[in-house]
Amino acid sequence: MINLQDMRDTARNMLAKNEVRGVIGYRRSTNGMLAEPVVITKPEQADELIWDPTCFHNLSLYLVEDRKFLAHTRAKADLPIAIIAKGCDARSTVVLMQENYFERKDVYIIGVSCEGTGVLDERKLVKKGIRATNSAFDGDDFVFTTEQGEQRIPAREVMADRCLECRECFPKEHNIVLGEDKTGRQLDAPFTALKRFEELDPAARWEFWDHQFERCIRCFACRSVCPMCYCDECIVDSTSFPVTGQTTADEKANRVKWIERSATRAENMTYHMTRVLHLAGRCIDCNECERVCPVNIPLRLLNNKMEREAREQFGYEPGASIGGPSLTASFLDTDPGKFIR
Amino acid sequence: MSDNIYLPELARITHIKEEIGGERSIKTYRVEPVEGAAFEHECGQCAMLSLFGRGEMMISIASSPLIKEYKQFSIMRVGRVSAAFHELEVGEVVGIRGPYGNSFPLDDWRGKNLVFIGGGVGLAPIWPLITTALAQRADFNNITVFYGARSASDLMYKAELDHMRSNADIQLSVDKAEPGWKEFCGFVPANVLDKKPSPDNTIAITCGPPIMIKFVIQNLQKLGFADEQIYTTIENKMKCGLGKCGRCNVGKDYVCTKGPVYSWAQLKELPEEY
């Protein structure tokens, strides 16, 4: 069981001792029972921090935002920034360091173990018809405060799919860690949802994805929320953000338009498939993209597929080590090649 | 204008003049409608030029409203559409829709002194005003044109300006001294301060890079110009020109319909979002 007071005290002490510039954590939002990301910079703000089943956000996104802000303002950061990181968040922080987005010394990881549970999938709760005003961890259950009083639900009934299949709910990479290491508490076998989907024949799979890609409204919430989607230059943007007064007209005029702005099936598909391939070996299954999709496109299936290929074909585990090679910039002599003529 | 507010009319390029060479070259185009008469416009208004397959761009009309047969545009090569425009030749057909935006209140200024202050390609938006005022020379008192650019080879409308010297006080400048340059050396705002145009019964109109405009206004204020005597134009990214696409607003005003012309008295009330 994680003691919230420990989390707050840790943040408070580090800020008071000027050991970190800020702490990226969760606080209560003004939108019902949900948590929201926050960056606190003063010790007295530490009591705003919370830890409950709605802390699903992958906060390593804000490490990226922080870097971008520093680069933009040409500011130098003398102190590290601290982050509250679940197992998955810690893995994506590792990927960012593996890609040299920042260095290990730039970040102070306050790991939190997800212990017996994971985090909530809000949609599963809505499907159960529960309207809660608060949620809390309690052993293997989530406890919700509703108009009818307290409601206790086994976590696995409303837990996010990725948490059910999680292999590493304990943040291995950390400076300090809160909670117990319950690695191996995995409730569903990895890739359970993926396997279920793959039982469909190709025609049925196509029918499924055809429908999904058509529904995309291209709000880019999936891209915006993804810590790995940090590129300054993305094929879906109308412009390249590194444009300055020195960029020549030719550079601007010759920029390749890989994808049109129209939210049609073909364009949407190109966008999502490009993104999935760009995330291969980098996606650590925080599943934020699927969570934030306003029209519920099951993006996790796509990312899971790549993750499993990487694992089974190339023995690659994303976010395993800072110094390790990246999936698509490395190879083994034993990589499968039978498909090549 | 047709009922279809997004459908451009076809217009043929009848004349191209290269004003300035180099990477950011400027060319002046004259376009005439392929069919029928061109729309009427007023000084300071803009038009949306189309190159099909490339897109649209909002450009201020650089010819006087007194000229009915063609419209003139001075285009700097800076982006996707403008770069493609620079590849065009006389006789080719482009799209045009407009006119858009408000205009300079020239009629209110009759009998006054006019001081024009332009920098770089910023001479183009006030060019219709200068040429109209000179065409109606008797209606106005003293006319002064300050114009400057980085170097002598970056000055546009050079021949036309020289031609105007008999009718107006032309004050040219280059940012840095160069061999053979006999006029003012230094930035445009400094030239204005140097020549000290009198604010009495005078309207000052300025257009150029934002940083230049800022210092021109400061210097005009030093010379005693009131905010109501200073006019400028602003620009923002535009897509529709019709006050609908929602990106060119400065505060509550869409620049494409409420602008681009503002007196400093009006502009200083708006947030600095341009």
Place this chain on the structure above:
Amino acid sequence: MSEQQAEVTTDYEPRIVAFLCKWCSSAGSDLAGVSRIQYPSNATPITVPCTGSISPNYILSALKKGADGVLVSGCHIGDCHYIEGNFLARRKIHLVKELLGFVGIEQDRFRMSWVSAAEGAKYSQVIKDFVEDLRPLGPQTKVKAGRS
């Protein structure tokens, strides 16, 4: 099925976009030409410096623009001019192929081959086989733009 599709496929010629590595496969295709080896003209070759330089985006883009099949061809393992480019390609292309299949796009629409500069005959065979495999699939409409 049947009649309507049969009608479409009879006078249907698959269009292939072939990304060929400059050092091997592109030279191999030249050799096929110079050696006057007959093979179908369905492939539009695009020469790239190395198969390792091929972004999945190229492949998706070709499909979006209406290619019925996409071929990636480069040097045999061990022969890469840049030492390891084709090793990297092998991984990347594997992922592309798996993903295409996963969303239900016929995996036969996408192919990779190793063709050296000396293998003109192999190049012609790769194209021949690809065209024959593509023919029964009919035109590619799944990723092609303009469908909706």
Place this chain on the structure above:
Amino acid sequence: MEKILAKNKLDDWVAALSDWQVSAPIMEDDIWSYKASKGKVQLEHSNTVQPPKGFSFPQREVFFSFEQIKGQPPRLTPIQPKAARHAVFGVRPCDGAGAVRMDTVFNDQFQDNYYQARRSNVAYVGLACNKPQGINCFCQSVGGSPVSSQGMDVLMTDLGDRYYVAAVTETGKALMTAGGKVFGEPSADDKKKLKQTHADALAQPQRAINNVDAVPAKLKASFDSPLWEELARACIGCGACTFLCPTCHCFDINDENTSSSPLRGNRVRTWDNCQFPDFTMHTSGHNPRENQGARLRQRVNHKFQYFHENFGMSQCTGCGRCITECSVGVDIVNVVNKVTEHVG
């Protein structure tokens, strides 16, 4: 025209609208969205994830196609929207109010022929909210009401086993007339019940914007407030809030080429979004709204200040979608309250 419709007669009314395409909220992929009704309409929805604005302002619209053979002038072919009459059932009052805002924008100064061609064929059959549809409803704070008929052609109110159906416009009357005998006359009791239902609906608690009349002036005074940057700190700069907004109308125009020789393509309008950094970026790279704080300010000020100054009404209709669907808790009610409470 005011009538009574038994709930089990709703499908009969829809069937009688043979000249009309009918859409209604349908639960699909775990979300409510407007879909073609296929003869069955059940109005049991909470509000849809996407507002009905797409019926008159689709996410993608082709203005015209162009074709140019080298050396010849281009040929333009305008694409006119297909004019099929479309009745949309189950529209909530916040979205009806949204339609009024959209109409205002697209008819201001220049009438948008594409929008108008679609809009004039769309009829909204509204459904009053007897209770708030979600925890983030705040229509009463922005001049709306859960039982408002603003923007509707017909307004229905759920009276338990029956709907009280009132025509608002001539189009609405025509829709009801087409239903003929499926409707009954409201009794005195029905009218009493309607009054009570509406009064109860208005009394339901909602979220609230404080001192709403003072908001435009206070926002104007807060343009340079450091709070914008702070409140936007978590914002990830996606387009969910604006794309799902019933009144966000910003768009982009692009040429999408389908062939390069001869040149062929379409000039296309697509939704755009003020929260994307490239929205206002000049060709030079200069961006007047450089950071997410400035972009959040634009979204809020446009709704609560600029629209008010230009058209005398709040552009926000209080549907709460931007709050509910924000993945990181950016909450427009909270933002407005926070920013304005810091001004005297």
